[in-house]
Amino acid sequence: MISVIIPALNEEEPIGDVARAVQATKIPREIIVVDNGSTDRTADRAREAGARVVSEPRPGYGRACMAGVRALSPECAVVVFLDGDGSDCPEFMNRLVDPIVVGTHDFVIGSRTRGERESGSMNFQQIFAGRLAGALLSILYGVRYTDMCPFRAIRREALDQLSMKEETYGWNLEMQMKAARASLRILEVPVNHRCRTGGVSKVSGTMRGTFVAGARIIVTFLRAAFGR
Numbered sequence: 001m002i003s004v005i006i007p008a009l010n011e012e013e014p015i016g017d018v019a020r021a022v023q024a025t026k027i028p029r030e031i032i033v034v035d036n037g038s039t040d041r042t043a044d045r046a047r048e049a050g051a052r053v054v055s056e057p058r059p060g061y062g063r064a065c066m067a068g069v070r071a072l073s074p075e076c077a078v079v080v081f082l083d084g085d086g087s088d089c090p091e092f093m094n095r096l097v098d099p100i101v102v103g104t105h106d107f108v109i110g111s112r113t114r115g116e117r118e119s120g121s122m123n124f125q126q127i128f129a130g131r132l133a134g135a136l137l138s139i140l141y142g143v144r145y146t147d148m149c150p151f152r153a154i155r156r157e158a159l160d161q162l163s164m165k166e167e168t169y170g171w172n173l174e175m176q177m178k179a180a181r182a183s184l185r186i187l188e189v190p191v192n193h194r195c196r197t198g199g200v201s202k203v204s205g206t207m208r209g210t211f212v213a214g215a216r217i218i219v220t221f222l223r224a225a226f227g228r
Contacts, residue, residue, distance in 0.1 A: 002097055003076040004028040005068030006051070007061055008084035012040040013198025019049035021090045022082075027097060032071050033084065036064040042084075062171035066164065072156070080153045086197030087121060088151040095189045096153035106158040106184040109176065110151040110191035121195045129217065133173055140225060141180035144188075148172045148217075151191055158184055170220025177224040 004022050008015050015033060022031050033046035037057045046053050056067035065081060072079065078100050082088040092110065099105040113127055134145035150172055159175075161182060166174040179186055 001030075001073065001075040002028045002078045002080065002101075003030045003032065003072050004080045004082065004093075005065060005072075006031065006033045006046075006082060006084045007036055007064035007068065008033055008038065008042050008046065009036040009059075009064075010038045010040050010042060010200075011084040011198065012038070012042045012045050014086035014196065015042050015084045016045040016049040017197065018082075018084050018086055018088075018090070019046055019051040022093070023050060025090050025093050027093050028080065030073055030076070032068045034064040034068045034071075036060070060167040061169055062164070062167040062174075065171050066167075069159065069164075076156050078153055079156055079159055080151075082151045087194050089192045089194065092151070092189075092191040093153075095191065096151070099187050100153055100155050104185065105187045107154045107175075107179045108152065108187045108189060109145065109147070110149040111145075111147040111188050112149050112151075112191060112193040113146050114188070115190035115192045117192070118194045121193045133176075133217075133221065136221070137177060137180055141177075143180040143186055145176055146188065148176065149191065149193075154179070158182075166220050170217050173217055174220050174224050177221070181224075 019031055031051040032054055033051040034054050034056050035043040037059055043053045054067050054071045056064050078097055080093060096108045099108050112122060113130060130147040133148055138144040162178040164174060
């Protein structure tokens with residue numbers, strides 16, 4: 001059974017289309033939208049589109065992801081994560097889940113920098129941070145990533161073994177570092193990326209968001225690198 005977790009904060013414009021696009025792939029058996037304290041109709045629009053909505057009112061991307069993990073059905077064997085802003089392309093989901101389903105890999109992450117990107121969909125800071133983190137992780141663990149893309153799939157059992165702790169913006173990096181340190185079978189595949197179709201980015205949309213996210217990612221890197 002394949003499940004999809006979509007963290008969302010004030011994404012009432014795109015979330016319905018995102019959930020329907022995920023359904024159209026006919027890959028997952030459950031779609032969980034985690035409402036991370038929205039003040040708009042994100043939860044209503046997600047339910048209208050057929051998703052199961054879980055509430056996590058405490059702010060934090062990692063908290064939202066963990067709330068989705070706690071809500072997974074016991075039968076779930078593969079977990080897919082993607083953003084609710086319309087920038088990820090669900091039609092590429094089979095590239096992520098197929099290697100896990102056939103048993104060749106445990107963790108498959110999309111790379112926006114290796115795929116086709118719509119103009120303006122990623123800023124320089126995002127591209128640079130992904131490549132820098134990838135270079136550092138290559139030195140530490142011998143695993144080379146080119147992106148910290150939120151669009152990813154992981155075997156449920158492997159995810160449980162990682163003991164994820166990051167509650168905010170460092171969630172994606174923590175998963176990549178712990179997966180490498182645990183010697184999971186990792187694969188990076190190109191995926192396309194679009195500009196968000198609604199709402200405002202919580203990271204790159206403001207100078208404060210960019211600074212806070214960057215600082216949190218640095219803290220996560222240092223903590224995970226020293227085994228915490």
